[in-house]
Amino acid sequence: MYSQREMIRVAKLYYEKGLTQQEIAVLENISRPTVSRILDAAIQEGIVTFSIQYPLESVDDLEDELKKRFDLMKVCVAPVIIPEPSFILTDVGKLLSDYLNELVSDGDTIGISWGNSLTYAAKQLLSAKRKNVRVVQLNGGVSTTAFSTGATNILDQFAKAFEAQPHALSVPTILDSREIASALMSDSSIREIMAVGREANIAVFGIGRTSYQSVLNLAGYFKQDEYDKLLQKGAVGDICSRFYSIDGTISDEQLNDRTIGLQLEDLRRKKHTIAIACGEEKVPAVLGAVRGKYFNTLFTDENTARELIKQHDQVQTAEVQQK
Template structure:
């Protein structure tokens, strides 16, 4: 295998000195094919890292169309450079992370839900101390099986980025009965966190699609037959673990009474009510959320934006 120092030398000659592989082969003991393989090895061993820098601007035309059609305060539409889901969600998450840093002010209360989408946002939060900022969990996040939803880690990342105090809602998101939910909500510590979520002037959440790949389903909150019933009732998506149909109406009042956390109507009063969704497959979930007026700020990708504008209820 190639020696570490030799890989560093070849990499510096190629990437920092701008020498061609032919030129490097002429001043070293290696052939051009070997130089090529060494550069690949340097990349694999982490000696060389490629970072692509580019401005991430919203597609203005789509942004304005969505904003006007659905009467929103702010819309960001990330362009799709390559057809790769991981890269697309990273671009949307990065844009949202930067926006959060712009709008958060001292003594604000930032309420966040949990899930895969917000996990991406947390990875791109720049470090910025915001005095007096409180970060509160909007819906219960304790899973009922071994599948991790990342709720606690998410709070930690937001807290570290903004150097703010975080408040964990230490409860499952859905319980077996309304009586259990009422009992949990009567606990003084739980009530304090829920009340703080209601006071939050900024709410941040993903829009979930009612599908068997959902984090809620994977976390064990539903048996297959109960999830089937939810879908048969017309559920297209959820926000903060509360399910709605294509018109934005709650689909199961009994389930809603067993859910711990912020009510959907509480979101409608927020100064900044920010949702993120990625992928054309989420068009019904996002459309239903918009019909329910559960958000005033939307971060999406180009494909989903176009689907939203052309969507017609079936």
């Protein structure tokens, strides 16, 4: 339709030189509507991209309230400017990126999970020159279907941002049996990667909720009746593919034995356990993770933060009334 050279030339005249579309039309001996179409084509082809730069201030009162109620080391709450998931995840991811840029030092080992929230956060990472940093995948990320978990891309983006050595756990995260999982974990290369994960002083992970639309379910790790049983056992969420109930305890020990990756109890021993969770539907999963003491740092949005406080108070009131 239009050549790349033509799109670049018109785009540079319009966006860089500041000529009007009419002036470009006269200069290039084409019609003004044609100039407009060429500019649209340049955007569609990715020749022209836009970035809105804006300071992102967190919501201090909600941060203080969540820190106090949940006894957390740090909480960062992004304001909801546009109430759509993609915009919210982008803004929360930007806050997380800024924090990691300050936190990560030479010699650190960063353990990461994968999922939708981490996908958005990884895209926001800024380049930071660090020495001898390692980035390791905390749970297996190979899908059993054509559905992509995005684990490899997230690992690559973290490694690129911190000029780090990546360690991929290139196996399925949930196996068919405990015996198969045990056999895989006996492999020397997998044992080595899992040891690096346990050594990580920084862990960054999303909090998943039990839903038929969850990444783990869509990736083909469960048959329909298996997921039904998991819900019946009271599972409210997962971290690093390990499922837990509202009280923070593992909801299915047999499933846990079939899972490849960091044990949840290992998170309690790390210096920085950073969770990212957005969406009011994830509140029960966050509350279960709080009770399990699986994170000490939380990144979320203001709508989720308010619902967290509301549901936390409701749970506490119900427990008092039961006594």
